[in-house]
Amino acid sequence: MVLNYWRRHHWVLLCSLLFSGGLVLAQLSAVYSEQSVLKRLDGLLYDSRLKLTLPYRASTDLPVVIVDIDEKSLQQVGRWPWSRQMVAQMLEQLTAAGASVVAFDVIFSEPERNPVQQVLQGGKQQLSAEMTEELQQLAPALDADQQFARSLENKDVVLGFLFQQEQLAVGQLPESYVAMDSQASQSSASNFAGYVANTAVLQQQSSGTGFINSSPDPDGFIRQAALLIRYQDKVYPSLALEAARLYALANELIVETAPLEQINTIVGVTVGNTRINTDLYGRVLIPYRGPARSFPYISASDALHGMVDKTLLKDAVVFVGTSAVGHADLRSTPVGVQYPGVEVHANVFEGLIYPELIHSHPDWAEALVFLFLIVLGLIMSVLFPVLGPVSLALTGGSLLLLTLGGNLYCWQVLKLDLPLTSSLLLILGLTLLNLIYGFFGASRQKARIKSIFDQYVPPAHIDEMLNHPESVSLDGKRKEMSVLFSDIRGFTTLSEKLTATELKSLLNRYFSPITKTIFEHQGTIDKYVGDMVMAFWNAPLDVKAHAELAVKAGFSMLKITDELSKNFVSDGLPAIDIGVGVNTGEMNVGDMGSEYRRAYTVLGDAVNLGSRLESLTKYYGVRFLVSQVTVQQCPTLSFRTVDKVKVKGKTEAVTIYEPIDPQQLENPHYVAALKQHEQALILYLQQHWTEAEALWIRLQQDSGHKLYSLYLDRINYYRQQPPGADWDGVYTHAEK
Secondary structure, eight states: OHHHHHHHHHHHHHHHHHHHHHHHHHHHHHHHOTTOHHHHHHHHHHHHHHHHHGGGSOOOOOOEEEEEOOHHHHHHHOSSSOOHHHHHHHHHHHHHTTOSEEEESSOOOSOOOOHHHHHHHHOTTTSOHHHHHHHHHHTGGGOHHHHHHHHHTTSOEEEEEEEESSSOEESBOOOOOEEESSOGGGBOSEEESEEEOBOHHHHTTOSEEEEOOOBOOTTSBOOEEESEEEETTEEEEBHHHHHHHHHTTOSOEEEEEEEETTEEEEEEEEETTEEEEOOTTSEEEOOOOSSTTOSOEEEHHHHHTTOSOHHHHTTOEEEEEOOOGGGTOEEEETTEEEEEHHHHHHHHHHHHHSGGGOOBOOTTHHHHHHHHHHHHHHHHHHHGGGSOHHHHHHHHHHHHHHHHHHHHHHHHTSOBOOOOHHHHHHHHHHHHHHHHHHHHHHHHHHHHHHHHHTTTSOHHHHHHHHHOGGGOOOSOEEEEEEEEEEEETTHHHHHHTSOHHHHHHHHHHHHHHHHHHHHHTTOEEEEEETTEEEEEESOSSOOTTHHHHHHHHHHHHHHHHHHHHHHHHHTTOOOOOEEEEEEEEEEEEEEEEOSSOEEEEEESHHHHHHHHHHHHHHHHTOSEEEEHHHHHTOTTSEEEEEEEEEOTTOOSOEEEEEEEOTTGGGOHHHHHHHHHHHHHHHHHHTTOHHHHHHHHHHHHHHHOOHHHHHHHHHHHHHHHSOOOTTOOOOEEOSOO
16 A cells, blocks of 8 residues: 555655755744745734734723824924923923823934023123123023923933944933843843933933834834843843833833853843743834824824823823934834834833733744644645545645634734744645646546547547546446447458468457447447457447447448458458447446456346347358347338347347448349348248248349348248247247
């Protein structure tokens, strides 16, 4: 069984195993390469899955509001950056309306120029000492940075800053409130070489500070956010994480790590009493609430002038940022491309407060995918080649749906993000590979069947069988059919006169046109046995007027034999002649045989009678005999009654006939002879021996036909031994 399987399916099995192995290697490379195609495809599937499940995302009552420095604000107030006095005024308005935490997704990295200092520097030689002193006393009151710094006092405000790969230091780096259970310098958090932070006067008054760096994937889409970044020997929190610390009234953030060779990998961050799982780089998948503006938005100009709904801001966490196109803070995200960066921070913050919203990408996800690819790849590679096209498509489709359903279940219920691309490619690839192989294999098989059975079945039948296999049954069944037997007369003697090569050539030259004419008359070759040809009609496909077609095929075979015989004689070969017998009746037909050899053939008494009829042609001196049932189904043809006989092995008598070639009916002398024979036969059956004898003697003298001599011999016999009054005219043959 195994050897047979390997012999039939080894090519598709090897191709399937190679394809599965290639996918495993591609998945392995994707683990170490951010630029792999699988990673990009996984990103696209991630986006589709996220958007598909957004309607079923759990909602929260967390009051998060975004104050947007939008186009309206720039038109009404002026271009950004605004004076720190205005920012301070806006902050006062927000906190007065009830905001609990305010996080700025902007950086105040340079001090704002004091107008008094500008006047003093520009008019040193023109100002009197008294005027200069008065201006110097006025300077603190007009210092916008000091005003903003004073507004920061006693408020939970988070200022943003930016890490950079370049080695530069702008502004004052904040104090880190991150506590680690290992050395920060050995943590797995992303490391940066420089920063752009806020001015010292603002930083010193700020309750918290967080970086505003984004973490785009290689395709530029922001699907995850870094909560921690390492700079020198310290780890700093993101804007959203620091806002969560202030909102949770926590004094510090606790980072949990696990040792892995030379580094300490990050496994989670604790904010107050809430633990958030992260990947080894301290990142989380962003639990997007929806498309842009899924959070309440307030125009910054409205916030500046106190034109806000205080119920909206009561106990709210406010993120201040910009959606203005010119400020380059619009991001590509799974839920939209022109997505405000400030709203990304808002989504991360909501997930930190409600960690159950965050999906995790476990460290063992890739190992699970590897195992899945190997096991499923092996099963599919072995199983799929033996499935039919419908079963293959249904199985592949079911596996595809099960994989998608399982992945969606893990995402929606277990909150697990598992790679999907390689699994889908495996199922689709192996299904298509086997379908294509099956298609070409079926084509090859059809061609093979056609090449084999074209020798036995008419090409039109083969095409019909291949196009409509449901119309063909190889199972045994009983139906009315017509069978033809043909044999070369004196073949044994003939074969003794020829060499093996000459005999082979003769038979090939004989069988080819004989087979062709049988096919042309919609017959099926059953077998060749020596010089004998056996054919049948009305199977495997139904054939109308099968008896008439069989008789016409017999006529054609006789004409072909006559032409071949002339050619053989001219080629120095013996002349040949054949006998043909046709019978119609109920026969058993089907695929029969043993496990070693089978054949589609016919069996039954009606088949045996057809063979006996062919054997009797030599006895009666005719070339073609058919049964009465065949005659009854050939109303357009003419026949001559030959005899009423009991063949060997049969108890019932049958009337046998000689088919008359339609061309012979054009000869009036032949037609007259037929009528005389029928008259003589009637007289013979009535035991009017003298009258019947006279007619047959006349026919015998005209044609010398052996049939007439047989009847004359029988009359002589019955004169000496009368058959009796109950005689039915039946002649019993003791030999086949």
